[in-house]
Amino acid sequence: MRVYYSSPSPFAAKVRMAAHHCDLPIESVLADTSAEPADLITANPLGKIPALVLDDGTALYDSGVICDYFDKLTGGQLVPQTLESWTVVKRIEATADGIGDALILAVYEERYRPEDKRHQPWVDKQMRKADRGLDALEAMLADLPEGLTTAHFAVAALLGWMELRFKGMLAAERPELARWLAAFPAHFPAYVELGPRPA
Ligand SMILES: N[C@@H](CCC(=O)N[C@@H](CS)C(=O)NCC(=O)O)C(=O)O
The missing domain is CATH 3.40.30.10 (Glutaredoxin)
Incomplete structure (x- = not known):
């Protein structure tokens, strides 16, 4: 593969x-x-x-x-199989991915559009989605199961990418998420190599 x-x-x-x-x-x-x-x-x-x-x-x-x-x-190594825990994990995964989608659109507006063609209200809308998503994610962190799941990888990937693209934002505005990310490599050491890195 x-x-x-x-x-x-x-x-x-x-x-x-x-x-x-x-x-x-x-x-x-x-x-x-x-x-x-x-x-x-x-x-x-x-x-x-x-x-x-x-x-x-x-x-x-x-x-x-x-x-x-x-x-x-792999016979269910990433998502728990009971309906209740499946729902928890997939909800968190979708929230993290959706925040990423919104923030990427905001980043692309700046990266790919000439300055005079940018539409700030649309960027603001994406940022509001991300903000509400991050509020939801903070509230959901406690629901993450102990064993690693797709939700853990989605959250770690999102937050690691935010550290690259929105430097200092997590520490300043989302300390709980910043702490979660800082603790993640202790649970998954390969994050250091496989997490989002500068190009
Ligand atoms: N929903 C997709 C999103 C993938 C995505 O947006 N990837 C970005 C890079 S992080 C990309 O390929 N962007 C280039 C483009 O949109 O043309 C997923 O979960 O894989």
């Missing part, structure tokens, strides 16, 4: 951490989504990372789908 990724991408970090947790050997292939490389587009028509290509050539994309695939492949 190979996964297309970039070092800063939170969604790629989530998937690579999940694969490591499941002891699944995957080859990581760097992809620059801005350049729309042919091999990535062949794997994922949406041109997004992460994209996972299975040994038979089937491609899977969207980090949630890829993690669910790993979970099925």
Whole structure:
């Protein structure tokens, strides 16, 4: 299996951490989504990372789908199977991923649009989504199960990426989330290598 990724991408970090947790050997292939490389587009028509290509050539994309695939492949090593704990984990995963989606759109507005074409009210809307999501995430942290799940990897990937792109924001505005992230490598040492990193 190979996964297309970039070092800063939170969604790629989530998937690579999940694969490591499941002891699944995957080859990581760097992809620059801005350049729309042919091999990535062949794997994922949406041109997004992460994209996972299975040994038979089937491609899977969207980090949630890829993690669910790993979970099925390994007999439930990433998501608890009881309905109650499944619901807790998937809700937290979706919240973390959704915050990432909103913040990435805000970052892209600045990165890809010329200054005179930017629409601040739209960026503000994304930031409000992220803010409400982070409030919800803070309240949900206590519900995380003890064993590592896709929700842990989604939260760690999001917060690690926020440390890169919104420097100092977590420590200043979300100390509880900053503390959670600081403690994460003690539970999952490979975070140091597989968490979001500068390109
Ligand atoms: N919902 C997707 C989001 C993936 C995503 O937005 N990836 C970003 C990088 S972090 C990307 O590929 N952006 C390039 C683009 O949108 O063209 C997932 O969970 O995998």
